[in-house]
Amino acid sequence: MNLSQQAKPVGERVVQRLRQIPISTSILAPLVALILLFVVSSLASEYFLNTRNLTNVMRQVSYTGIIAIGMTFVIIAGGIDLSVGSMVALVGVIVLYVVNAVSDPIQAVILAMLAAVVAGALFGLFNGLLVTRGRIAAFVVTLASMSIFRSLALYFTNAAEVSTRNPFFSDIGGGFFMGLPIPVLVFFGLAIVTHVLLFHTPYGRHVCAVGANPQVARYSGIRVERIVLSTFVIAGVCVGLSAIMLTSRLNSVSPSDAGYFYELDAIAAVVIGGTALSGGRGTVWGTVIGALILGIINNMLNLTGVSPYLQGLVKGGVILLAVLLQYKRTP
Structure with a gap:
């Protein structure tokens, strides 16, 4: 019996063990933190529970949250993607160039x-x-x-803002459906689809197995390179969706500012949501909760008048705490 045949049963046991990890335990701590944060925020500011404020929080969360969902797949597979923020800027430029190049407004969108x-x-x-x-x-x-990506966005636009007057384009990112902003519906709809993909398909189990131990996964018959490649493609598709929502909301894109620090917010949402930076385990709904936690923290810092120069300190502290708790939980 060769090495690959010996390792295959081991790889199958790894996959089976990953399947047996209860999802609820991995998102319980972030969920409790989100509930406590929501209660504290509602008591700290009388404006927090205002419908318009909550709608704006959800809309802002959706832009980075969509990207964070794609980042979840990359990190679970043992990778990282620092380019998503710059990618948003470049894709946004492409979107507006296409909108302005097509004469029919509906076809353009x-x-x-x-x-x-x-x-x-x-x-x-x-x-x-x-x-x-x-x-x-x-x-x-x-x-x-x-x-x-950032350099290309700046080069193609000469570092100037690109805008459009298409009458229908702004309805995507700025519109509502069933009382909710369209970006929020896209965010949660994408979360449902990717949750099913990650936890109810062989592909999702292969992603977890590759992140847990790529060598064992390879010996067990999983095409490791193909799985890793696909996670980056998924992240890119999520960036494309986010760029649509963001540029249509503003009807413009600034190549120097668009997507700035989005990669950090996306990674932070993934980590706060309980996904291990070492790979192998994580949940989409944990990432959704992590994105909501970050959004509420940013909103509360603004409502309570905390200096914008200190907001990064608070966010960094939350990320460090989340990582520290991960290591404490790891046997």
Whole structure:
């Protein structure tokens, strides 16, 4: 019996063990933290429970939350993507160029949305190929592509803001459906789809197995490189969706500011939600809760008049606490 045949039963046991991890235990702590934070915020400011304020919080959370869902797959598979913020800027530029290039306003919106998803997928594919085929660490690849994407966005626009007068485009990011902002519906709809993909399909189990132990996963018959590549593509598609929501909300995009620090917010949401930075375990709903926690914290800091120069300190402290609690829970 060769080495791969010996390792295959081990790999199957790894996958089975990952399937047996109860989802509720991994998101219980973030959920409790979210409830406590909500209660404290409602007591700290009389404006927090205002309908308009809660709607704005949910809308702001959706932009980075959509990206964080894609980031969840990348991190569970043992990778990282630092380029998503710059990717938002470049995809946003592409979206508005397509909108302005097509004369029919409805066709322009449809083509722009398709272009955003395709462009995001291609940029994610670019990162994934360098990681899997080029054998370069994901941190290094995405750190480089972060600079590349931002530079391209600035070059194509001469660092100037790009806008559109399309009468229908703003209805996507600024519109409502069933009383909720469309970006929020997209955020939660995407969370449902990706949760099913991660926990109720063989693909999701393979992603967890690759993140837990790529060598054992390879011996058990899982195509590790293909799985890792696909997670970067998923992250790129999520960036495309977020870019659509953001640019349509503003009807414009600033290549120097769009998506600024989104990569940090996305990673923070994933970590706060209980996903292990070492890979192998995590949940989509934990990431959703993490994004909501960050959104409420930012909102409360603004409502209570905390200096914007100190808000990064608070956010950084929350991230460190979440990571510390992860290590405390790890046997």
